[in-house]
Amino acid sequence: MYSFKNDYSEGAHPAILKALMETNLEQHEGYGEDKYSQLAREIIKGKVNNPHAQVHFVCGGTQANLIVISASLKPHQSVISAETGHINIHETGAIEATGHKINTVKGENGKLTVDKIKEVVELHVDEHMVKPKMVYISNTTEIGTLYKKRELEDIYSYCKTNDLYLFLDGARLGSALCSKENDLTLEDLGRLTDVFYIGGTKNGALIGEGIVINNRKLQEDFRFYMKQRGALLAKGRILGIQFLELFKDDLYFKLAEHANIMAEKLKEGIEKKGYGFLTPPVSNQIFPILPNEVIERLAKKYHFYLWSKVDDKTSAIRLVTSWATKEEGVTAFLQDL
Structure with missing residues (x-):
């Protein structure tokens, strides 16, 4: 068969396994403070072209989503998602378990539009309802479609005008950025999102997602949230080494x-x-x-x-x-x- x-049926790219083996007996600081994680963060910030961004490595996509959303929202605030969104269908109520409602709308081929987001915002008018504060999108979407640059620009502009955070789930970001139909770059994501993550698990890594926080408001105390959610690994080097290997020579894009x-x-x-x-x-x-x-x-x-x-x-x-x-x-x- x-x-x-x-x-993610296969393990990891041989170059990643080789790097893990070659560094296996080295002694380093824990919790992502090792030199490999630090170098990987700097390379990613350079590709995003945002020296003020924060980069954090976690194990998986559901973990990335629930930490980002719960760390960004106050108890009465909600997140807007397409009905097909991963946080709505395939995360066992992880977001709801953190105390936040997901406002779902019917997407267009899995994608949100400004009009759809606007409907939710205008429906929630007072303190008797949750207050939408974040917009969640995926690229690629859960049904394999792509956001074009103009679509992302329009959504981000609406979010800024209406004091909303824009969060992009990049579990399959490699495939999105390498599609023949794509016109977005990592640098675009550095200026057109408040936070996004780079999926490693589904693109050659053993495990790992790289969360990139562009909005400084969302950066404060983020490692505290990671620790509380079980995401601050003592052997954080395991994630950093993989992302260094994926991005130092653009292996990430070759695999995608x-x-x-x-x-x-x-x-x-x-x-x-x-x-x-x-x-x-x-x-x-x-x-x-x-x-x-x-x-x-x-x-x-x-x-x-x-x-x-x-x-x-x-x-x-x-x-x-x-x-x-x-x-x-x-x-x-x-x-x-």
Whole structure:
């Protein structure tokens, strides 16, 4: 069985394992104060072009989301998300467990728009309701779509005008930035978000996400929040070494590009067979719509998610490629299709 189920089925890129082994017996400060973590932070701040940013490394995406949101909001404040947002569907109520309501709206191909955000803000008018304070978006989105620069500029401008924080979940940021349809850079995220994170877990790292806090208001005492939420690792070097390896020579982008190329090959082969897609296939997550009998046949040889029913005869599945996806696996899938 070959898996297109997710982009974290494999372990880590060999260069990361090599770096971890080579530094294994060195003695360093704990809790992310080691020289590797410090250097990784400086490299990321340089790529974001914001020397005043704070960079913090945590283990996973749900942990990053709940720490950022709970640290940024007062008890009566809420966060706005698309219905498909990861914090709304796939985090076991983690945000609600911190005491904050998620105001959900129906997105457009998984994306928020200014009009959708405005609806929520204008609905919450007094102290008898929660007060929206943060906007949460993902890039790529949970259904594989992308935010373009103009969309992000419009959302960020609205947030600034209306005293809202903009938080971008970058679990699959590598795929977003390396998409053929992308026009955003890390530097753009340094000026068009209050906080975002760079996903390592789904792009070649063993574990790890890099939280980048651009807004100085959100930087105060952030390590206290990390410690309270169990995210301040004694062996923080494990995360810092990985992000240093990913960013010192742009390995991060090379790995994401490979994942996208494999997804592109899948997309082209599926289109040649005459099948369409649930959403525009522009990243390493694609959602082909196939006859149910074809899906049943493919499921005997490949792992993937059955995403949603389209009609009585067809359904959408999710295919995900990774930094380690083998081209022969893609070729075999298309032949079996």
